[in-house]
Amino acid sequence: MNLTSSTIIEDINHMRKRGLASLAFFYCDFRDDNKKNLRGMLSSLLLQLCHSSDSYSSILSDFYSEHDYGSRYPSENAFIGCLKSILKHPGHAPTFIIMDALDECSNTGGIPSSRENVLMFVKELVHLLLPTLHICITSRPEVDITTFLRPLPFHQVSLHDEVGQIKDIVDYIKSVVDTDPRTKQWRAEDKELVKEVLTKKSGGM
Numbered sequence: 001m002n003l004t005s006s007t008i009i010e011d012i013n014h015m016r017k018r019g020l021a022s023l024a025f026f027y028c029d030f031r032d033d034n035k036k037n038l039r040g041m042l043s044s045l046l047l048q049l050c051h052s053s054d055s056y057s058s059i060l061s062d063f064y065s066e067h068d069y070g071s072r073y074p075s076e077n078a079f080i081g082c083l084k085s086i087l088k089h090p091g092h093a094p095t096f097i098i099m100d101a102l103d104e105c106s107n108t109g110g111i112p113s114s115r116e117n118v119l120m121f122v123k124e125l126v127h128l129l130l131p132t133l134h135i136c137i138t139s140r141p142e143v144d145i146t147t148f149l150r151p152l153p154f155h156q157v158s159l160h161d162e163v164g165q166i167k168d169i170v171d172y173i174k175s176v177v178d179t180d181p182r183t184k185q186w187r188a189e190d191k192e193l194v195k196e197v198l199t200k201k202s203g204g205m
Contacts, residue, residue, distance in 0.1 A: 008136055012096045022095040024048040028104035036105045038117040042079035045097060049086055056086050087133055094132045102139035119148045126152050173198045
């Protein structure tokens with residue numbers, strides 16, 4: 001989880017605790033098969049939202065019974081339909097869905113790929129045009145992701161270009177190189193070279 005997403009979650013969580021919002025967060029992780037595809041994301045989002053509202057829980061309970069109490073595995077479209085029913089439920093507080101590190105979803109191994117499935121799901125949510133639904137996505141600026149999201153009504157912030165972000169990275173690299181016991185004995189010119197190379201390769205991340 002990056003600093004930006006953790007700060008967003010913390011702020012929204014204060015609202016959730018006061019009953020002013022519902023929050024569902026999903027961190028995409030390439031090391032975990034269940035955290036880099038649409039099915040894993042949908043299951044997680046549904047459970048998190050249903051924990052925040054009894055009315056949501058009743059929708060999920062009906063969904064569970066419709067699929068013979070777990071004996072029939074729902075399709076991804078069925079999961080999406082259930083989530084849409086929850087999001088459209090009248091009278092609920094604003095809902096925030098946060099998808100962190102979207103680029104960790106695989107972009108290979110299938111047609112469509114896991115990442116393409118997630119992006120299409122995002123598009124479906126946006127096209128619901130729900131005024132109470134707020135979506136936040138964090139990702140490296142992969143070409144396919146930026147190309148897909150650009151036509152959608154998202155407000156984009158590039159941390160790669162933020163002066164503060166770059167300065168924090170440079171300061172961190174300098175601190176580690178200057179204080180780590182393994183690098184203290186290095187020549188000054190070697191330390192400067194390492195700082196320069198790591199800063200250039202950090203890419204704002």
